[in-house]
Amino acid sequence: MKFYQKWQGRNCSPERNAWFEATVPGNIQKDYAIANNFADWQYSDNHKQFIELEDDHWEYRTSLCYDKKDGERVFFVSEGINYKYDVLLNGDNIYSYEGMFRGFELDITDKLTGKDDMLTVHIYPHPKSTRGEAGTRDEANESCNPPVYYGWDWNPRLLISGMWDEAYIETRDETYIDKCEVLAELSDDMTEGFVSCVFQCALPCEIMLFDADGAEIYRGTDKSFRVKAPKLWWCNGQGEAYLYKWVIRNAKEERTGYIGFRRLRLLRNLEFEGPKVFPKGPYEAPITIELNGRRIFCKGSNWVNPELFWGDITAELYEKQILLAKNCNMNIFRMWGGAGAPKKSFYDICDREGMLVWQEFMLACNEYIGLEGYMKTLESEASAIIRKFRYHACLVFWCGGNELFNSWSGMDQQSHPLRLLDKLCYELDYKRPFLFTSPLIGMAHGGYTFYSDDQGGDVFQQFQSSNCTAYTEFGVPAIASMDTLKTIIPENEMFPPEPTPAWIAHHGFGAWGMERWLCKNVLDKYFDEPSSMREMVDRSNWLQCEGYRGAFEEIRRQWPRCSMGINWCYNEPWKTAAGNNLLAYPSTPRPSYYYVQKAMRPTLFSARVPKFDWKRGETFEAELWLLNDAPESVKGSVKVSAEIGGAHFDLGEWRTEVQGNTNGRGPTVRFVLPDIDGTDKLILKLDSEDGRESCYEYLYRPKKNIKKIRQLNV
């Protein structure tokens, strides 16, 4: 039996130590803020209210009343507490730990008096490394906290702590089924499944396996058994995410869960020829996912924490955002290391919905070194994460963390924390690949803006001149909707936007260099001085919509040399004023979401247009492609035309057929742009009868609208 307690919380500083009602799961800083009537922290720079609490200690308490029963044990169970804490019962320390991802099950039976037993969780301040700059993410480099807490260019600094995941009192007797894990394997030839169950129970238990129609596949007491010709689990777009349900039960207790059978390999990308001339270096890192014998193109997004207060994250929230991703034709999430690992329900939903998951450990953009205490915590936390998620069909590989081999981090394959993670994955999850970091050789991150002179021009030009094996971060920012801006930017700061406290707090200015993420410099390159905030918002969203579409379609065209397109980023933890995300907080698709959704359709006609802005007299060109990352071959035809200010231009027709998971490259159409006043849009239409049509809007400059192109540095 589980008992969910009512908890109280307090700040331990003498001047703040009144008890208040605490929400579990939750974060104690939020409970405190509510109890102390903090102003809306989404608004302006109000989140700074939390800064002065950073170095405080906190406490939770709850009172237990339990009548002892023979043969029954009482446990205090938690899925994890953030970050460094002691558990006390009637004032006696019964457990101490550092790390938010490992849960515990404390047998407290013998310490209970039966009346008003006081269970306390005492939480220490977050560690702050002194190796680096105070007040920045550098402070995270000696802890296993998700470094995003310490501040990121889309997450305000907010050192949250507390009982962020499930916690309860549980009574157990000899019927209790403990340490239950069911693993599914598939034979190399994919004709036979192997199921192995691990659990502990004093009583005999019955094991059952059912297929998705509820038909019984197995019933017995063998902890290992075979499944002949199992139906395979596929990711979104490649087939059904077929799951089998298992049940382990005795007369009183029952455990259930789901497993999927699939064979997963990480292969070298095709169409890479390697260095041809001596002295010769090595091949690139393998980054093509082969699922059930089929090389697949991975398309998706970088997942970050969907709430500032992680305790607020629910299965419902996960489900909403995962379904939106599936609906956006995505098949993979990169669980970016800066935001650690999710709660358990995330993986259950991804298993069910066919979303592949690339899971990183909680290292990002820092140099983590092999300090003894850090290594001990990392080993404990990483082991807990591996054991928590390794049975999921959707989990494709582990990864040490984000951008650890880049100059700003300074780690490499010799770094002891990464060697430890590789070793733990090898020991605890032998068959699943482990990547040291992203990017690895051949892969790349960036760019993150629509345009930069230094970075090769606009996003079309950047990606069309790149030749990487996987683009696992790239982004185009847009300003938030007017509705959102009104709830975070005070009216008197709204227009024209300047680096004021509210805009800075919400990452409009100064997030990464002064111009990000509002990127007024980019808007100024393409457009006249704006007359309103709404006009800026619209223009900025136009760039994000076509920029994302242009990048995603180009990345898909590079298949199979390139095997992944994963943009930065999917969601956001609060209302940013501008950013690269596709979902606006809490879970609202931005306009760009729908453009990415189009670019991600399994099958579509796509135009490879070399740049975004065109002027009269130039020869516009578009190379035609039929993109197909579905397993079936497709036939189709497309009519190409352009429109400028109502004038229509027929550009030709193309009929083609391509195999499954294969793209077709067609002719290039061209026409010289006429001089037409009264519009700044060049519309390119690929008309098709079968849902594969595309319609692009490029910037057009008639004669009178040609302005000086300024040099931009990002």
Add this chain to the structure above:
Amino acid sequence: MKFYQKWQGRNCSPERNAWFEATVPGNIQKDYAIANNFADWQYSDNHKQFIELEDDHWEYRTSLCYDKKDGERVFFVSEGINYKYDVLLNGDNIYSYEGMFRGFELDITDKLTGKDDMLTVHIYPHPKSTRGEAGTRDEANESCNPPVYYGWDWNPRLLISGMWDEAYIETRDETYIDKCEVLAELSDDMTEGFVSCVFQCALPCEIMLFDADGAEIYRGTDKSFRVKAPKLWWCNGQGEAYLYKWVIRNAKEERTGYIGFRRLRLLRNLEFEGPKVFPKGPYEAPITIELNGRRIFCKGSNWVNPELFWGDITAELYEKQILLAKNCNMNIFRMWGGAGAPKKSFYDICDREGMLVWQEFMLACNEYIGLEGYMKTLESEASAIIRKFRYHACLVFWCGGNELFNSWSGMDQQSHPLRLLDKLCYELDYKRPFLFTSPLIGMAHGGYTFYSDDQGGDVFQQFQSSNCTAYTEFGVPAIASMDTLKTIIPENEMFPPEPTPAWIAHHGFGAWGMERWLCKNVLDKYFDEPSSMREMVDRSNWLQCEGYRGAFEEIRRQWPRCSMGINWCYNEPWKTAAGNNLLAYPSTPRPSYYYVQKAMRPTLFSARVPKFDWKRGETFEAELWLLNDAPESVKGSVKVSAEIGGAHFDLGEWRTEVQGNTNGRGPTVRFVLPDIDGTDKLILKLDSEDGRESCYEYLYRPKKNIKKIRQLNV
């Protein structure tokens, strides 16, 4: 007490099973060949005599007579037997193992009768993988044999087996000191040494440490103790290879050995700026050795097995070749994975002589996959190798093997054998770096010939247009000396050389493509039709001498962007007809050895000349450098002149000063080449008064000697 037995051997095939005298350490195929009067296997293609023995079983036997004494145990001890074997006593199997690098200590006391006890070692045929081409090195891809046995482009196929390392009977009583290992560590600030001793003995033992002058530093019974301000161990050229002697003893037994204190790190190379444009990949692999806080340039050679029959390898042979390397101004050996690991004495000598050692495991150029049996053997063998050598000061890092990330191997960081090796090194030798393979990103192997159109021209052009972090294999071949050729090539095959059995057997033709290693196509590019074998030999050695010098000096000029120059290869296991080695079998310096020795001097004036062959009318140029990889700063001046057929040309003078471990770049001198008959040599002299002079010989073509330059493909 140790007792070295006389052994007999036999081939187990019924038609060949006469007993013969066996040498231990040795290889049983050689014993058999001697007993059966095999023709000289160095001559012509006589090594093929061994092919028909490949799949045979073999046996060793010896008879033991031992009077049991109270309190004494009898052990059969071996440092390793090659490759898969059983040990039997009086017909009873007492031990079975696969792998040549792990020794054993078998307590046979209770099985001894005291009279004519028969100890037998039964050896199975070498495994031959069927994943690949029969009769090639592919057959090594499922075993932990050094793959070179299966044939390489400088080692004939010869599947040797037997008791290749020490083996003896030992009696032990309660005074015996067992499992003795002494490890030295140095504090991060290098002011304090830590010594930890591991051993087992029933009696108390005294531990002593002496400095190199014999002064006692420690005496006591603590197994861990500190050494204040220890003298540091340095590699050749950077300081003294300072060793401390330890003694562990009781009344009857004594163990001794040497330790050195040094702090070693593997750092990213300097002067690398990383990708500048989005999308951005990661940094290169770190490959600069920092020894005791000082970044050093590593110069050396690839070590291969110095004998066909590894049992013949002695400490004296190691010492001779290691001293020659030291005398050649080298400071590092890469222990190339194809030839596995050496015997123990190799490391003792390298410790003493200050030769750094990069040790690879026995994987090379193949795709080793995670088969269960292979993984088990690899774990056992690799663990044994790590424990055997980890206490040595000279050992700089472990490496998974040779060219495993290149196209012809097809492994990558996900390969389970490499993940296992990384894990074992992490667990057993935490502080020492582990490289997955060579080359890694930024590093390179090749080229291996003096000239190739496809590969960017001659060796000068190839290296001057390269920009790698480390060149860890590169070579220039030459034909063997006439004296050597006469002992391996029958007179009627000698000249002109053709792809006859003897030339092919000795790698003159068909070793790697048809032209290697004799490279007649390269000689034809530069020279007229040869009139004798001796003329070919001389020309070929000229190319090797200047080619190696040109490559090594250019690689040194690229410091610190580049941190290593390690040529392919140092030695050879038998008399090759042509090859890239610096020592000819058995241990004779080739002419190129002396040119490499000059190029490796700690301090020298060097000329960066853009190519090897010049013709009249061209503007010859030489950029002047003062190379210094010694720790001290140097001053010097140089006079530059050229000579063509007795005509002398003064080209200028340069005076400079450079810091320790730093090169100085000077002016470029130029002159237009006159037309002078009667010579094909352009001599460039850098005269200096202090041993830093250099004198280069380039090819010169006066008007009448200009021939058509043919296109060459390698």
